[in-house]
Amino acid sequence: MPRTHGAGRVTTLSEVAEAAGVSLSTASKALNGRAQVAPATRARVQAAADRLSFTPNALARSLLEGKTGTVGLLTSDLEGRFVLPILMGAEDAFGAGQVNVFLCDARGDAIREQHHLKALLNRRVDGIIVVGRQTDPRPSLGQDLSVPVVYAYAPSDDPDDVSFTPDNVVGGRIVTQHLLDCGRTRIAHISGDPSYAAATDRVEGSQAALADAGLAPLGAPLFGAWSEQWGRDAAAQVFARHPDVDGIVCGSDQIARGVLETARDLGRSVPEDVAVVGYDDWQVLSTNSRPELTSVDANLQELGRTAARAIFAAIDGDPAPAGVERLPVKLVIRGSTIARR
Amino acid sequence: MPRTHGAGRVTTLSEVAEAAGVSLSTASKALNGRAQVAPATRARVQAAADRLSFTPNALARSLLEGKTGTVGLLTSDLEGRFVLPILMGAEDAFGAGQVNVFLCDARGDAIREQHHLKALLNRRVDGIIVVGRQTDPRPSLGQDLSVPVVYAYAPSDDPDDVSFTPDNVVGGRIVTQHLLDCGRTRIAHISGDPSYAAATDRVEGSQAALADAGLAPLGAPLFGAWSEQWGRDAAAQVFARHPDVDGIVCGSDQIARGVLETARDLGRSVPEDVAVVGYDDWQVLSTNSRPELTSVDANLQELGRTAARAIFAAIDGDPAPAGVERLPVKLVIRGSTIARR
DNA sequence: CTGTTAGCGCTTTCAC
DNA sequence: GTGAAAGCGCTAACAG
Numbered sequence: 001m002p003r004t005h006g007a008g009r010v011t012t013l014s015e016v017a018e019a020a021g022v023s024l025s026t027a028s029k030a031l032n033g034r035a036q037v038a039p040a041t042r043a044r045v046q047a048a049a050d051r052l053s054f055t056p057n058a059l060a061r062s063l064l065e066g067k068t069g070t071v072g073l074l075t076s077d078l079e080g081r082f083v084l085p086i087l088m089g090a091e092d093a094f095g096a097g098q099v100n101v102f103l104c105d106a107r108g109d110a111i112r113e114q115h116h117l118k119a120l121l122n123r124r125v126d127g128i129i130v131v132g133r134q135t136d137p138r139p140s141l142g143q144d145l146s147v148p149v150v151y152a153y154a155p156s157d158d159p160d161d162v163s164f165t166p167d168n169v170v171g172g173r174i175v176t177q178h179l180l181d182c183g184r185t186r187i188a189h190i191s192g193d194p195s196y197a198a199a200t201d202r203v204e205g206s207q208a209a210l211a212d213a214g215l216a217p218l219g220a221p222l223f224g225a226w227s228e229q230w231g232r233d234a235a236a237q238v239f240a241r242h243p244d245v246d247g248i249v250c251g252s253d254q255i256a257r258g259v260l261e262t263a264r265d266l267g268r269s270v271p272e273d274v275a276v277v278g279y280d281d282w283q284v285l286s287t288n289s290r291p292e293l294t295s296v297d298a299n300l301q302e303l304g305r306t307a308a309r310a311i312f313a314a315i316d317g318d319p320a321p322a323g324v325e326r327l328p329v330k331l332v333i334r335g336s337t338i339a340r341r
Numbered sequence: 342m343p344r345t346h347g348a349g350r351v352t353t354l355s356e357v358a359e360a361a362g363v364s365l366s367t368a369s370k371a372l373n374g375r376a377q378v379a380p381a382t383r384a385r386v387q388a389a390a391d392r393l394s395f396t397p398n399a400l401a402r403s404l405l406e407g408k409t410g411t412v413g414l415l416t417s418d419l420e421g422r423f424v425l426p427i428l429m430g431a432e433d434a435f436g437a438g439q440v441n442v443f444l445c446d447a448r449g450d451a452i453r454e455q456h457h458l459k460a461l462l463n464r465r466v467d468g469i470i471v472v473g474r475q476t477d478p479r480p481s482l483g484q485d486l487s488v489p490v491v492y493a494y495a496p497s498d499d500p501d502d503v504s505f506t507p508d509n510v511v512g513g514r515i516v517t518q519h520l521l522d523c524g525r526t527r528i529a530h531i532s533g534d535p536s537y538a539a540a541t542d543r544v545e546g547s548q549a550a551l552a553d554a555g556l557a558p559l560g561a562p563l564f565g566a567w568s569e570q571w572g573r574d575a576a577a578q579v580f581a582r583h584p585d586v587d588g589i590v591c592g593s594d595q596i597a598r599g600v601l602e603t604a605r606d607l608g609r610s611v612p613e614d615v616a617v618v619g620y621d622d623w624q625v626l627s628t629n630s631r632p633e634l635t636s637v638d639a640n641l642q643e644l645g646r647t648a649a650r651a652i653f654a655a656i657d658g659d660p661a662p663a664g665v666e667r668l669p670v671k672l673v674i675r676g677s678t679i680a681r682r
Numbered sequence: 683c684t685g686t687t688a689g690c691g692c693t694t695t696c697a698c
Numbered sequence: 699g700t701g702a703a704a705g706c707g708c709t710a711a712c713a714g
Binding site: 063 | 699
Binding site for chain 2: 706
C-alpha cells in the first residue's frame with residue numbers, strides 16, 4: 001500500500017527492481033514490454049510493481065525523451081461558451097492517446113497570456129492551441145517559439161500561423177438560403193454588435209444569398225447587442241417598418257429568442273407569418289423556445305478536434321499549411337422555419 | 342534566436358553557462374537569484390540567457406524537487422455549465438502563483454476516469470480536484486492515493502474525503518423566505534428531475550421555510566425535467582389547480598423561464614399577480630427574461646477557489662477537515678419578485 | 683564568490 | 699537474458 005495523502009513518497013523503479021531481485025535496467029525493460037526479458041523475470045517484476053503500486057514517473061521519462069506528451073490550451077476567456085466545445089473536442093482527440101492538456105485562462109489579458117505562455121514553455125509542452133472568444137483575428141504569439149502553435153476560433157493576425165475558424169460567411173449564406181427555400185422573399189436581418197466579425201461576416205453571407213436570388217434585403221441590417229432585449233426591440237422596429245416581413249435572420253440565438261417573443265406579442269405566428277432563424281445553435285436557447293429555433297451549428301467540437309489533429313501533425317513534423325482555414329458549419333432546421341407536420 | 346516550430350532544440354543552462362564563461366552551477370545561482378553571485382557575473386549570465394532565449398526546463402527542476410507545481414482537474418462533464426465556473430475559480434486561485442492545471446474530462450465514464458487518474462499520477466501532479474456535474478455524492482477515488490484530493494460540486498460518498506458543495510437546502514430556504522418577505526403566502530414549487538439531489542434539497546429547504554412561517558405549500562411540489570417546456574406545462578397545471586397562487590419557486594432558471602411564459606400567456610402579471618423565482622442564476626436566462634428573474638447564485642467560482650485553496654493547504658501538509666462542507670449561496674433579487682420602482 | 687560533484691527517476695546502449 | 703554505466707537538465711551541498 002502506497003503512502004497516503006501528501007506524504008507523497010512514491011515507490012521508484014529501483015525499489016521495484018530490488019524487490020524483484022533484478023537490476024534497474026531489467027526492471028525497466030520488463031515493465032516496458034521490451035523483448036529481451038525472460039517471461040518468468042518479467043512476471044516477477046510485474047508482480048513486485050503491482051505489490052508496491054509502482055507508478056512510473058513521467059517527468060523522468062519526458063526529461064529523457066525530450067517530449068512530454070502534454071499540450072497547452074491557452075484560452076482568453078473560459079467564461080465564453082465557444083471555448084468549451086473546442087476544448088472538449090481537443091481533449092477528445094488527445095484523450096485516446098497519452099496526451100494531457102494544460103489549461104490556461106488568460107482572462108483576455110495580454111500580460112497574463114505571456115505569463116502563461118512562458119509557464120507552458122517551461123513545462124515543455126509539445127504544442128500549444130490558442131483559443132479565442134471571438135472570430136476576430138487576434139495577435140500572433142509570434143513565429144519564434146520552440147513548439148508548434150495552432151489558433152482556434154479566433155484566427156491569428158499573422159498569415160504565417162495556422163488558424164481554424166468557423167465559416168461565418170457561409171453560415172449567413174446557408175441560413176438565408178434556407179429561408180429562400182422556404183419561399184420567403186421579404187427578409188430582414190437583425191444582428192449583434194457590429195464590432196464583431198461574427199456579426200458582419202454573417203450579414204455579408206446573408207446579403208450575398210439574397211443578391212444571388214435577385215432579392216434586396218428588407219432594409220439595412222440592424223446591429224445592436226447580442227441579447228434577447230435587443231432582439232425584442234429590433235423586431236418591434238422591423239414589424240413596424242416592414243409589416244410584410246416574412247423572414248428574419250438573426251445574428252444569434254439570443255436575438256432570435258427576443259424576436260420570437262415580440263412576434264408572439266404582436267400576434268405574428270412563427271413560422272406561418274414569419275420564419276425566424278437563430279445562429280450558434282446554443283441548445284438551451286434554441287431547443288427550449290416555442291417554436292424551436294432553426295439555427296446554425298458551428299461544429300465547434302469538430303473544430304477543436306481539427307486543431308488538436310493539426311497540433312499532432314505539427315509535432316510529428318508535418319505542419320498544416322499556414323493561413324486561416326474556415327471550417328464548415330451546419331444548418332439545423334427546427335420549427336421556427338418549418339411548421340410541424 | 343531559438344529554433345522554430347517543432348524542431349524543438351532549446352538552449353540549456355549549460356549552454357548559457359558556456360556562453361557567459363561561467364560554470365553550470367554559477368549560471369544556475371545567477372538566474373535563480375541566489376545571493377552568492379557577483380553582480381557583474383549575474384548580469385553577464387542574464388544577458389547570455391536572454392540572448393539565447395533560455396527557457397528553464399521545469400521537468401528537470403520538478404524531478405529534483407519532487408514537486409511539479411501542477412494540479413489535476415478531473416471533471417466528469419465538461420459540457421455542464423457547473424464545472425466551468427468552478428474551473429475558473431480554481432485557475433484563478435492557482436494562476437497567481439506558479440501552478441498549472443491539467444484538465445481531464447472523463448465524460449462521465451468510470452474507466453476513462455481511472456485512466457486519467459493514472460495519467461495524472463504519472464505526471465506527478467501535486468494534488469487533484471474532482472469536479473462533478475451534480476450535487477449528488479459520487480464514488481470516492483479512494484484514500485490510498487499519493488496526493489491529496491478534494492471534491493467540488495459533487496461531494497465524495499466517502500466521509501473521509503474532503504468535499505465542497507453548494508448548500509441547496511439553504512438556497513431553497515432563502516429563496517422561499519424572500520417570497521414570504523414579499524408578502525406571498527400561497528406558494529407552489531415546480532422542480533426538475535427528482536432523481537437529482539439538487540431538486541429534492543431545494544424543495545426541502547423551501548418546505549422548511551414555509552413550515553417555519555406556519556404555512557403549507559400549495560399542493561405537492563411538481564417534479565419533471567430541467568427544461569422550459571416542463572416549466573410551461575407545470576405552470577399551466579398550477580394555475581389551473583390553484584388560481585390563487587401568488588408565488589412560484591422553481592428548481593432552475595430554465596423552469597422559471599417556462600413559468601414566466603405561461604403566466605404571460607394566461608394574463609397573469611409577474612410579479613404583481615404572482616412572483617416567480619429561479620435557481621442557479623444562469624445569466625443568459627435570468628437577465629434576459631421579462632421581467633428579469635430573481636434567482637440563487639451558488640457562487641461556484643468561489644467554490645472553485647475554495648477547493649483550490651484546500652488543495653494548496655493539503656499540499657502544504659495542512660489538509661482541510663474531512664467531510665462535506667456546504668458553501669453559502671446568494672440570493673439575487675430582480676424584477677420577477679419585486680416590481681420595478 | 684565560483685567550480686566540482688552528486689544525484690532526482692528513468693531509458694538505453696553496450697558488455698558480459 | 700541480464701547488469702553496469704551514461705546521461706536527460708537542473709539544483710544543492712560541498713570545496714576551493
